[in-house]
Amino acid sequence: MKKQLLAVSLFALMGTAPLAQAADYAIDTKGAHASVNFKVKHIGFSWLTGRFNKFDGQFSYDAENPTAASIEVTIDTSSLDSNHAERDKHIRSGDFLNVSKFPTAKFVSTKVVKDDDDELDIHGNLTLHGVTKPVVIEVEKVGEGKDPWGGYRVGFEGTTTISMREFGIEHKLGDLADSVELELHVEGVRK
Numbered sequence: 001m002k003k004q005l006l007a008v009s010l011f012a013l014m015g016t017a018p019l020a021q022a023a024d025y026a027i028d029t030k031g032a033h034a035s036v037n038f039k040v041k042h043i044g045f046s047w048l049t050g051r052f053n054k055f056d057g058q059f060s061y062d063a064e065n066p067t068a069a070s071i072e073v074t075i076d077t078s079s080l081d082s083n084h085a086e087r088d089k090h091i092r093s094g095d096f097l098n099v100s101k102f103p104t105a106k107f108v109s110t111k112v113v114k115d116d117d118d119e120l121d122i123h124g125n126l127t128l129h130g131v132t133k134p135v136v137i138e139v140e141k142v143g144e145g146k147d148p149w150g151g152y153r154v155g156f157e158g159t160t161t162i163s164m165r166e167f168g169i170e171h172k173l174g175d176l177a178d179s180v181e182l183e184l185h186v187e188g189v190r191k
Helices: 002-016 085-092
Strands: 023-027 035-042 046-052 055-061 070-076 104-114 119-128 131-146 152-163 179-190
Touching (some): 023 152, 104 131
Antiparallel strands (some): 023 055, 023 179, 070 104, 104 119, 119 131, 131 152
8 A cells, every 4th residue: 555655646746747848048149159150152263251240049948859949040240250351341232241221130940850869950031131031950969068157058050051042142253152051050058
C-alpha cells in the first residue's frame, strides 16, 4: 500500500511539475557578440565582403522544443560597412539599398523546421528595399549555458542566399553579382 501511495504521489508531483518553456533572448549587439555579414561576387572576379554594424533583435528558444522558436531582427541599412567609404556610399545610394528611402531591413520568422540535432531551417519573411519575400536561413546551434556574469546565453550561426533582383535592386555589377550570401552569427542573452 505504501509503494502504491508513493507511486501515486510521485506521479501527481510529476504532473504538476512545470514543463520546459521557451525563454526569450535579446541579441547581444552591445557586447558585439553578434554580426550580420554579406558576400557578393564583384563582376565575377572576386568577392566583396562586408557587414551591417547596427542591428537589433530578439528571439525565443527552447532546446526541448526548437521548432517553437521565433526570431525578429531589424537592420539599419545605412550601417553597411564594406571597409571602403566610396563603395559604401554607392551601395547605400539609389542604385542598390537606397537607404534614404528604405532605412531598415527586417526578418521575421514564420516557422522553424528541425533538420538534425543542432540544425534548423528558419523560414521567414525578409523585407529589404521595400520588398518582402520569404527566405529560409539554415541555422546551426553553436552552444548554450551560463556565462561568467551570471546570465544565460545561447548562440547560433546561419546562412542564406538572396537575389538582389527579387528585392527590386536592378543595378548589378555583372551577371554573377545578383546573388548575395548572408552569414549570421547570433548570441542571445536570456531576459
